[in-house]
Amino acid sequence: MIEQFLSGAVVMAFAIAGLLFLKYYRRTRQRLFVIFAASFFLLAVNYAWLALTQVPVEERSPLFLVRLLAFSLIIFAIVYSNRDKSAP
Structure with a gap:
């Protein structure tokens, strides 16, 4: 029972972080924040x-691919925001 409660808290924390990044996007219009929100x-x-x-073994389920996509998006957003603006 406590595991389900804590899992719900983790889901809520991720969702709130996503909403905060959307709020930052509305203020700054930087694409970094939209990608972070999606992640x-x-x-x-x-x-x-x-x-x-x-799921007993997370590493062998499609859940791993969703998590891999989320972290790949974060890495892409950081690289995209730090790239040289003057390069062609």
Whole structure:
């Protein structure tokens, strides 16, 4: 019972982080924040799916691919925002 409660708290935290990044995007209009928001929403879906399905081995399930996509988006956003603006 406590595992489900804590899983719900983790999902809520990821969703709130995604909403905060959307708020920052509305203020600054930087694409970095939209990509971060999408990543955190993907992580929220990932952990909700994990809590609801009780997958015994995460590394062998499609959940791993969702998490890999979320972290790949974060890396892409950081690289994209730090690239040289003057390069062709």
